[in-house]
Amino acid sequence: xxxLPEAEIARRQLQRWLGTTPFREARAIDPAVVRTHLSSKxxxxxxxxxxxxxxxxxxxPTAFLRHGKRFGLVAGDxxxxxxxxxxxxxxxxxxxxxxxxxxxVTDGDPVWLVDRRRFGCxxxxxxxxxxxxxxxxxxxDALDEALSADGLRAVLKGxxxxxxxLMDQALLAGIGNIQAAEILFRARVDPRAACKxxxxxxxxxxxxxxxxxxxxxxxxxxxxxIVYVTDGGPNVFAVYGxxxxxxxxxxxxxxxxxxxxxxTYWCPSCQR
DNA sequence: CACCATGTTAGGAG
DNA sequence: ACTCCTAACATGGT
Numbered sequence: 001x002x003x004l005p006e007a008e009i010a011r012r013q014l015q016r017w018l019g020t021t022p023f024r025e026a027r028a029i030d031p032a033v034v035r036t037h038l039s040s041k042x043x044x045x046x047x048x049x050x051x052x053x054x055x056x057x058x059x060x061p062t063a064f065l066r067h068g069k070r071f072g073l074v075a076g077d078x079x080x081x082x083x084x085x086x087x088x089x090x091x092x093x094x095x096x097x098x099x100x101x102x103x104x105v106t107d108g109d110p111v112w113l114v115d116r117r118r119f120g121c122x123x124x125x126x127x128x129x130x131x132x133x134x135x136x137x138x139x140x141d142a143l144d145e146a147l148s149a150d151g152l153r154a155v156l157k158g159x160x161x162x163x164x165x166l167m168d169q170a171l172l173a174g175i176g177n178i179q180a181a182e183i184l185f186r187a188r189v190d191p192r193a194a195c196k197x198x199x200x201x202x203x204x205x206x207x208x209x210x211x212x213x214x215x216x217x218x219x220x221x222x223x224x225x226i227v228y229v230t231d232g233g234p235n236v237f238a239v240y241g242x243x244x245x246x247x248x249x250x251x252x253x254x255x256x257x258x259x260x261x262x263x264t265y266w267c268p269s270c271q272r
Numbered sequence: 273c274a275c276c277a278t279g280t281t282a283g284g285a286g
Numbered sequence: 287a288c289t290c291c292t293a294a295c296a297t298g299g300t
Binding site: 167 | 278279280
Binding site: 040041042043086087099116117118119158159160164192242261 | 289290291292293294295296297298299
């Protein structure tokens with residue numbers, strides 16, 4: 001799924017595809033996609049999705065926002081906020097694609113929220129609350145807010161494994177299972193290391209590499225639609241999804257372990 | 273059928 | 287208080 005880079009691409013797509021002309025239509029194809037808040041649970045669906053989206057029609061987008069993996073737009077006195085869940089993405093097309101959950105239309109072809117697994121969601125909130133809702137319960141954005149070594153040190157504490165901590169949105173917003181693996185590989189840090197055992201130098205390397213890694217992925221994806229590894233696209237990552245393949249740096253076979261219920265990919269030789 | 277999946281979260285055990 | 291694990295959510299792919 002979408003981690004911070006995919007959310008940023010989606011934000012730019014909204015901006016590019018919808019522009020700043022008024023909405024002709026905002027329609028929930030799957031009524032349960034509209035939630036009372038940005039929650040992955042369908043049971044948090046609003047009672048009246050059409051009524052929640054109706055105020056958008058006739059108003060024009062004025063701002064496109066993102067924090068961590070959440071993004072959205074402001075139009076009139078409302079904001080539409082989106083979380084792509086595990087399998088969500090935006091598509092612009094004249095006809096409804098399979099698994100389309102929501103349609104937004106200004107003056108071009110409709111923009112569809114497509115999401116096979118339905119962990120994605122949208123929420124319509126008052127415009128003035130857009131920013132606070134995007135940030136609610138989350139730490140600083142892993143890309144946009146200058147990530148200093150001191151700032152990261154303050155957040156990476158305790159006995160938790162560093163990879164688990166990096167993926168904790170309340171500490172730092174935007175990093176998921178793939179980017180955590182890639183960042184720690186480039187920083188040459190063992191993903192199992194306890195935060196409190198990290199040296200200042202290791203923390204400094206993570207702080208420097210995190211925004212660089214995320215920015216590089218954004219630059220690489222900006223060209224087109226989000227393509228997931230599981231969609232049959234090529235694996236562009238250094239270690240993620242490469243169990244048993246040679247480390248690109250030292251050729252040692254990449255190993256896997258499980259942390260927090262997720263698969264971690266790492267090089268046992270480079271990452272110590 | 274079994275197991276896996278770029279996310280989040282509640283509940284329980286130590 | 288902290289940390290870890292599991293199950294759930296919903297769905298498709300291998």
